[in-house]
Amino acid sequence: MCLVGSLEGTIFTWLAYYATGFVPATTANLLLSTYLLAYIPARFIFTLAIDYVPYLALLLVAVAPGIPALVIVFSGANGLVLFAAVFVAGACISSGFPISTAYAVDAAPEYTGPLNALTNGAMYIGMSLAPALVGVPGDLYGIQRALGLTVGISGALIITIVVMVVRTGTANAPTANTPAD
Helix, strand or coil: CHHHHHHHHHHHHHHHHHHCCCCCHHHHHHHHHHHHHHHHHHHHHHHHHCCCCCHHHHHHHHHCCHHHHHHHHCCCCCCHHHHHHHHHHHHHHHCHHHHHHHHHHHHCHHHHHHHHHHHHHHHHHHHHHHHHHHHHHHHHHCHHHHCCHHHHHHHHHHHHHHHHHHHHCCCCCCCCCCCCC
């Protein structure tokens, strides 16, 4: 969840600022609106899909297209390509919270309250720290180069998902019937 929060916080904080380097401020703000617009249908679709697709498989399929989308977004592309890439990135990144939360709750339904607190806390830690950590290299090397860190964070999220599948032996949440060892 910390990685998902890192992606969300970094995009929320820096996307419009980054875009003002090559498009008017009104267009830059529209990019952020496009990113947020992707959240509504994507979260709805992923929330429905949770009942039919194993959690980690769904998360992997949802997050993976976000990597090339982020590469396009922060490559200096503009016009419709930029807007489309921002929309895809928003849809992919927005999947992390509902799928991860459902995974955690299904793994230990008797601890729903504490798990909700932990997932929200981890999300907010990522949202709080990552934008500041991106800002330091942004100041030193330029915001476009620094925002390349979002690709690395996405890659780390994919590696985490794969490790969880390998460690638990399933793409579903581990339960009493499928221990995580």
